Amino acid sequence: MDDQAAVNFLKENNARHYWHPMADPKASETDPPLILTKGDGFQVWDVDGKPYLDLMGGLWNVNVGHNRTEVKDAIIAQMDQLSYHNTFAGLANAPSIELSVKLTDMMAPEGMDKVMFGSGGSDANETAFKLARQYWKLMDQAEKVKVFSLKNGYHGMQFGALSASGGIVWRRAYEPLMPGFFQIDNPDPYRNPWTDDGQELGRICAGILDREIQHQGPGTVAAFIAEPIQGAGGMIIPPDNFWPLVREVCDKHDVLLIADEVVTGFGRSGALFGSRGWGVKPDIMCLAKGINSGYVPLGATAFNARVAAAWERDHPLATIMHGYTYAGHPLACAAAVANLDIVISENLTANAGLVGAHFLGRLEELKDRHQVIGDVRGKGLMLAIEFVKDRTTKEPFAPNDPFIKALGPACLERGALVRVQGHRMVLSPPLIFTNEAVDEAFEALDGAIAAVAPN
Numbered sequence: 001m002d003d004q005a006a007v008n009f010l011k012e013n014n015a016r017h018y019w020h021p022m023a024d025p026k027a028s029e030t031d032p033p034l035i036l037t038k039g040d041g042f043q044v045w046d047v048d049g050k051p052y053l054d055l056m057g058g059l060w061n062v063n064v065g066h067n068r069t070e071v072k073d074a075i076i077a078q079m080d081q082l083s084y085h086n087t088f089a090g091l092a093n094a095p096s097i098e099l100s101v102k103l104t105d106m107m108a109p110e111g112m113d114k115v116m117f118g119s120g121g122s123d124a125n126e127t128a129f130k131l132a133r134q135y136w137k138l139m140d141q142a143e144k145v146k147v148f149s150l151k152n153g154y155h156g157m158q159f160g161a162l163s164a165s166g167g168i169v170w171r172r173a174y175e176p177l178m179p180g181f182f183q184i185d186n187p188d189p190y191r192n193p194w195t196d197d198g199q200e201l202g203r204i205c206a207g208i209l210d211r212e213i214q215h216q217g218p219g220t221v222a223a224f225i226a227e228p229i230q231g232a233g234g235m236i237i238p239p240d241n242f243w244p245l246v247r248e249v250c251d252k253h254d255v256l257l258i259a260d261e262v263v264t265g266f267g268r269s270g271a272l273f274g275s276r277g278w279g280v281k282p283d284i285m286c287l288a289k290g291i292n293s294g295y296v297p298l299g300a301t302a303f304n305a306r307v308a309a310a311w312e313r314d315h316p317l318a319t320i321m322h323g324y325t326y327a328g329h330p331l332a333c334a335a336a337v338a339n340l341d342i343v344i345s346e347n348l349t350a351n352a353g354l355v356g357a358h359f360l361g362r363l364e365e366l367k368d369r370h371q372v373i374g375d376v377r378g379k380g381l382m383l384a385i386e387f388v389k390d391r392t393t394k395e396p397f398a399p400n401d402p403f404i405k406a407l408g409p410a411c412l413e414r415g416a417l418v419r420v421q422g423h424r425m426v427l428s429p430p431l432i433f434t435n436e437a438v439d440e441a442f443e444a445l446d447g448a449i450a451a452v453a454p455n
């Protein structure tokens with residue numbers, strides 16, 4: 001096959017045997033996906049050789065950028081030694097041990113003491129839920145089994161993770177979901193029925209959690225899980241007081257606090273961990289994505305000393321009857337060690353804060369220029385633009401509105417790869433992003449919105 005024939009083969013065969021996540025298979029035929037063939041730094045190239053700024057950062061995970069020699073070398077070096085073996089009882093490998101030390105060092109301020117590995121974010125959360133239930137059984141409080149979470153939260157797509165996820169659009173086709181999972185109102189400063197005052201909103205939503213736990217009975221609730229910043233739900237940034245108040249509510253009712261740091265972990269929000277940004281120490285932290293920038297699938301769940309202590313008890317249920325074939329995968333862990341070295345040595349957390357502030361400033365300019373923008377927000381390199389038909393009523397555009405459907409392609413045309421989710425555009429470039437790249441992104445977004453917005 002010559003080069004053009006190979007390109008045509010890919011384009012013609014994409015929809016023939018292949019169903020994509022989060023897509024209607026019919027749409028993959030009529031509206032074929034962008035086929036990417038190359039990445040370097042914060043750029044990617046499609047099969048026709050056109051370059052794009054990667055404003056998705058892969059899927060908010062390629063934090064150190066594409067094609068990093070240090071990460072590739074670490075994977076190859078590990079492949080030369082041992083590509084795979086399992087880590088079930090009785091076996092271990094060097095990079096997973098090294099990574100467990102590195103992670104607990106990085107999360108020492110949060111008091112994390114033990115880690116378990118999986119292959120991604122959903123795995124990390126499943127592990128958290130199962131071990132939270134096991135924890136209470138080991139503590140002889142076997143009725144504490146329920147998991148509370150926030151409406152609009154995203155925790156992944158496996159049954160447990162989906163049961164905790166609060167977006168109706170993700171849940172409807174797969175219901176009924178797992179019993180014992182309940183969602184309460186999330187603090188959304190832009191869209192809530194109560195108040196424009198952030199502190200008040202934080203108190204109201206923490207109060208709802210408090211009352212719901214009280215109502216159902218603290219003796220039945222194992223854990224509360226939330227993202228420090230709701231990512232897939234539209235970059236919803238809670239008020240400063242929300243997480244500290246949630247920690248108080250959890251302590252009051254003896255409920256474990258799980259931070260889903262799958263997106264916010266390792267610098268994206270401008271703090272090394274999202275919880276640290278809010279000044280809160282969770283009991284369990286769920287990690288994936290930026291842990292190794294997506295070079296090989298990996299997730300991890302970390303437990304503090306309080307939780308870990310339950311496994312020191314002599315109990316018939318103390319064995320961890322949970323784990324995955326790819327837990328502690330040597331290539332994934334070797335990639336993570338190299339990746340985290342870059343995050344620290346290049347101070348990408350600080351860069352996310354600085355470049356993110358510049359990006360937010362430019363989004364404010366976009367809002368001044370386009371009436372269809374109702375809100376822009378961001379913390380570090382987690383940013384969003386919310387599109388509305390009317391700024392006063394905040395009526396959102398429907399996901400199938402011609403404007404919304406045209407936005408992604410119009411950005412691509414101008415060299416920007418973005419994620420449009422319903423009436424929002426979320427932006428999460430690699431943490432190596434620069435102010436100059438932000439300015440380039442601004443031109444692409446400004447041109448795209450001007451070209452396709454109504455009026």
Ligand SMILES: Cc1ncc(COP(=O)(O)O)c(C=O)c1O
Pocket residue numbers: 119120121122123125154155156157227231232260261262263288289
């Ligand atoms: C906060 C959060 N948790 C969990 C997940 C699920 O991770 P994965 O897709 O790796 O299973 C995601 C994915 O985007 C996420 O954003």
